[in-house]
Amino acid sequence: MFGLGSNLRIGIDLGTHSIKVAVVEKVGPRFRLIKWKCSEMYTGGEKYDPEGPKKSVAVPHLMKVLTELGLQPRKVKHLASCIGGQLVAAKEISSIMQTEIEMASSLLLEARKHIPLDGSETIVDYQILGDDVKETDKVRVLLVATTRKAFETHQDYLREIELKPGIIDIEPLAVLNAYVVHSQLPDDGVIIFLHIGAKRTILSVFGRRDMFFTRDLPVGGMHFTDELMRNFGLEYDEAERIKKTQGMNPSIERKTAEGAGLGLAERTTLEKLGDEINRSLRYYVKETGQSVFTHFVLTGGSAMLIGLDTYLSNKFNLPIELYNPFNQLDSRIPIDADNPYQMAAAVGLVIRGDM
Ligand SMILES: Nc1ncnc2c1ncn2[C@@H]1O[C@H](COP(=O)(O)OP(=O)(O)O)[C@@H](O)[C@H]1O
Numbered sequence: 001m002f003g004l005g006s007n008l009r010i011g012i013d014l015g016t017h018s019i020k021v022a023v024v025e026k027v028g029p030r031f032r033l034i035k036w037k038c039s040e041m042y043t044g045g046e047k048y049d050p051e052g053p054k055k056s057v058a059v060p061h062l063m064k065v066l067t068e069l070g071l072q073p074r075k076v077k078h079l080a081s082c083i084g085g086q087l088v089a090a091k092e093i094s095s096i097m098q099t100e101i102e103m104a105s106s107l108l109l110e111a112r113k114h115i116p117l118d119g120s121e122t123i124v125d126y127q128i129l130g131d132d133v134k135e136t137d138k139v140r141v142l143l144v145a146t147t148r149k150a151f152e153t154h155q156d157y158l159r160e161i162e163l164k165p166g167i168i169d170i171e172p173l174a175v176l177n178a179y180v181v182h183s184q185l186p187d188d189g190v191i192i193f194l195h196i197g198a199k200r201t202i203l204s205v206f207g208r209r210d211m212f213f214t215r216d217l218p219v220g221g222m223h224f225t226d227e228l229m230r231n232f233g234l235e236y237d238e239a240e241r242i243k244k245t246q247g248m249n250p251s252i253e254r255k256t257a258e259g260a261g262l263g264l265a266e267r268t269t270l271e272k273l274g275d276e277i278n279r280s281l282r283y284y285v286k287e288t289g290q291s292v293f294t295h296f297v298l299t300g301g302s303a304m305l306i307g308l309d310t311y312l313s314n315k316f317n318l319p320i321e322l323y324n325p326f327n328q329l330d331s332r333i334p335i336d337a338d339n340p341y342q343m344a345a346a347v348g349l350v351i352r353g354d355m
């Protein structure tokens with residue numbers, strides 16, 4: 001065990017498919033990666049649970065991952081974790097600079113107008129994104145919200161294994177943080193971030209000048225796997241393996257599962273994702289007037305799906321950057337990750353400035 005309780009920071013991204021944990025140490029202004037792990041919850045023939053992960057699956061698995069990393073939950077002092085999914089929302093506003101107390105009370109009132117989350121009780125917080133370059137006496141403020149229920153459920157998962165909840169972020173911001181610390185944002189135009197998980201894709205748009213925007217798209221890795229299962233009559237495990245090694249057009253015999261004939265008009269999962277992205281970008285252009293998109297930044301477990309980058313760059317005529325969050329960390333251990341992109345949110349969490 002490495003002097004836990006000292007200055008080690010832990011970032012936990014409790015996903016729907018995999019649990020991602022990053023452990024770093026702050027050395028001056030830099031972060032040094034000490035350990036990390038990405039651990040899939042559905043192995044051994046169980047099919048991915050789109051409603052999950054249930055507490056009975058997630059909590060013991062998280063405990064197992066921490067034990068494998070040599071971490072004792074009770075001794076963790078600097079923890080950051082995140083909540084994702086439909087139950088979070090974010091909206092950028094421009095506000096005059098205020099003291100922290102003024103900011104808290106006025107913005108939280110403001111937030112209730114801007115971010116209605118299905119009528120249930122919401123919790124709101126904010127993060128200053130920086131100066132407003134258009135109106136110099138103002139700052140860019142990002143309001144974030146989640147439901148009290150989602151927030152408490154998340155804390156409950158952590159407390160169950162005696163982890164003391166620390167900073168709790170929303171997943172889109174965790175991903176953004178992983179990127180902006182060392183990568184340049186464009187002065188003109190905006191970047192499109194796609195964080196492609198198992199169940200959903202988080203699309204965010206961000207640049208130095210223009211409004212931050214994020215939306216959850218209902219397409220993710222499981223839909224690609226389901227498509228392979230349907231078209232080739234495969235079991236879940238096999239479809240996952242083929243997806244990772246061959247992509248969506250594998251060289252195996254097509255064998256449509258019974259009752260699931262592929263209608264000619266049916267769009268592929270990739271096309272559905274493309275259409276969702278298109279719709280969100282049109283909305284962004286309409287809302288902000290900004291239509292200069294510089295490139296895509298891909299993260300999340302499904303970012304490296306074979307053929308995805310080509311599809312996106314052809315459809316939108318934009319360059320693609322697969323973003324490896326480890327690149328901005330120092331490390332004494334070799335990082336031989338098969339899929340480093342999956343670790344983006346965990347790394348974004350662990351390098352937050354204010355932990
Ligand atoms: N090499 C790969 N190629 C394609 N898909 C992958 C690859 N590695 C992982 N995935 C997919 O990524 C998804 C998990 O992504 P992740 O970001 O961890 O999701 P979540 O955050 O919801 O747990 C799964 O659908 C998995 O099949």
Ligand SMILES: [Mg+2]
Pocket residue numbers: 015016084171197198345
């Ligand atoms: Mg995720």
